Amino acid sequence: MGRRTEKSGRVQVPQTVAEPSARELMPLLRQLILPMVAGMMQTKRTMQSMVVELGLASMEALFEAQAEVLAGPKHRHQPGRTMNHWGTTETEFPFAGRKVRVRRPRVRSKDGEVQIPFVRELQQNDPLPEVVVDRILLGVSTRGYADSLDPTPDVLEAHGDSKSAASRHLVKETQRRMKEFTTKKLDTIDLAALMLDGIVVAKHTVIVALGIDVHGMKHALGLWVGSTENKAVCVSLLQDLLARGLRIEGRLLCVIDGSKGIRSAIDEVFGTGAMVQRCQNHKRRNVTEQLPEGKRAYANRMLSQAYKARSYDTAKKTLKALLSWLQNNDEPDAAASLKEGMDETLTVLKLKLPTTLTRSLSTTNAIENLMGSIRTTTRNVKRWTPGSSMLKRWVTLGICQAATRFRAINGKSGMPTLVAILRKSERLDSNQEAA
16 A cells, blocks of 8 residues: 555645845846946947047038138139138137147138138137136036046047136136126116125125016126125115116115115115115024023014014014013013114015015015025135135126026016005105105
């Protein structure tokens, strides 16, 4: 008899092969991916070389065609010819952040060599300074500029990417931008609001002006450099804006922080033509920083309640309640800070503007973003030269960089309401003076 087998009720589970771990797969992936990456890079270099060769061939063909337009076909008699082919020469052209030498034909008349139009156009439209500035804004130093560029194909002999060359291009381009920015005419801007703020760069104080036109669009207007944020520096900036044609029809809403120099300059230049809004964020910081930790939460809550109020009367009542609380709780410094300019923190509430526009114009957030761009840009400078020339160039560079990202302020649909109020106020003041 054969052996009898007992049947069990258990189900047999087939054994499975263990999946390889990530660590076990790494050598295989490395063997597969690294050759692919190397191949992609080689393909990129090959394609780049092909594109450059085709581009050079196209340039040479265009040079030859223009030379024939001027001097006629080569090796053919042409009666009345006034120009002649005169051999070839190598000429520098900008290419991929460098300068390269390309051979071109020459044309000569009886008065001397005649410039080929396309050659002149390429040499005049030099993008190298802008390329250098773009690299510097990305954090590349002038010393590392050459390494940041793509390799040059072997068919070209390139130069002009050294540290000194990059520095020259950087200075040239920043000087151009600074001159353009500081002399730009402002008579096309119909201004409704003006924001002023100061920033310390390289131990100098720079006052910057940002304008908001009647459509809610932002415009970088100007800058002025001084030793401190004093009245004289701010007056010089405002007078410079007016001298460049800044138009102000009716009254002007000026949004500022707590600077006494800026406040005094507005009074001197604009007088009663300005309505001043003190930044609520600055006022909040000035008050709460003078309080112990245990009292800050209540002060913050009261300030938020006041600044989010829908009416001037409600906000003023809340601030007075907070002022009384500070005085009763032996916080004289915080109370004095809140009391100073308190009414001017509620200027936009008096105007009864739409809620979103009220929030946009109750702080200096719009110009704070501009200041952030200046800080980011000037951080690339490791050593400043004496004087204000280099400082102004770099600050202008930061302003221009920020201006490329400008957009309308939040609540721009309410700007017609603001403009109507400002210009109505001017008419009322004129009528009262006439009476």
